[in-house]
Amino acid sequence: MDFFSDISGKHVVVTGACGVVGRWIVDAFAAAGANLCLTDAQAPALDAYAGGVALGPDGFAHAADLTDENSIDGLISEIGRRWGAADILVNNAGIYPSGFLLDISTEEFDKIFSVNLRAPFILTRGIARQMIEKGVKGSVINISSGASRKMRRTVVPYCTSKTALDRLTKGFAIELAEFGIRVNALEPGFAAGSSVSSLTDEHVNNTIAAIPLGRPSSPGDVANGLLYLASDASAYVTGATLTIDGGNSIGSLAVHQAKKRPL
Template sequence: MCLTDRDGADLARVAGALTLPDGSFTHAADLTDDASLAALVAAVGERFGAPDVVINNAGIYPSGFLLDITVAEWDRIFDVNLRAPFILSTAFAKQMIAEGVRGSIVNIGSGASRKMRRTVVPYCTSKTALDRLTKGLALELAEFGIRVNALEPGFGAGSTVSALSEAHVARTTAAIPLGRQSNGDDIGAAALYLASGAAEYVTGATLTVDGGNSIGSLEVHQDKKNPL
């Protein structure tokens, strides 16, 4: 297994917290730099040969109104969220094809691909495009036995780089039909399924793992408040 991130220190910290298979390694890479992406692909090829599974997980979620977003900020969002998955997917797919590997590519999408949100329009747009890229790659790589799917995680409480207020977290969590936020186990199990032989007839699909958050609202608009 190869883990990659732009920040070498964070990468080492995450790798140290995981139980990785023997032979695993880390490789710091800047997804906005073509030379860095090429070096990552080469490092994986030299260490393992063509990969069986590629997971495009990195994404950025900066906030700002469209009238305030600069062209440079727009480009950076698309470089990380869309351009990098395109470059890495096609580069690793070429390795798979050359070595006859019937691999699996999983792109981490978002429910934002289907529902626009104020102040994060570039993010939403990039995830819509990633969903279409997933289907396009699935169509063109099917003849080589390479499957390409998307996975949409559910709501989480934010991170150190995209903090959310307690009020927002509570309000959003209360609206989730299954009654809780998503966690790493939810997403890990879904990614494992898409990458595994259990999903050998699944390609071009988008698997939503969000506790029902995207299917509708829990609000009741009639006088009757109880289900029975």
């Protein structure tokens, strides 16, 4: 099936558009001829990036702080005003701060869950309401992680937030099925270089060395899975998680020396 023909002209919302995986997602939908709403927290960076992307005739950029419900509601309202309803929502934005549980502040913990879990809930709820009102049989794709199933030291809140996001995906899937709205998750595998959550070279190299297929995720890997879940090719798929991570979540080729918290 030609995924691109299914996506052409569709109205697509992408959160965290300026990040590494976010840009891969944007490029995939732009190449497929979608109308894009790009959103990210930093307005200047978003405007600069969006200026070089083929957003489509109805496309636009709208900065939103995903820790602020009023800001999210403003984004939802703008989507409704411009489009009536989106066809596809990609909840991609996420943060990956590192720290031992004994050292992480309550504020840091709350922010992780605010961006990684609470924002997808608010956005999916609001955009699904618009889909239902306009009779759109849409698709929601939550960007998850193998960390949802494999706990890692120093990033426990992140892992926990992704586990919860997987359950939220299934919850929305079962409740929105009667309206023809499908909700799935995509695990894109390891991609280094996030501007929000920087990683050391040592961490990047060790992680890549442990991936069974021997390389990090690429734009093409993400695009293929994403367009499948967004297109009619997956019309009978909802509540599922598509893992495209080179086998990273099923096992490791390398045993890393356990990182210890200094006393």
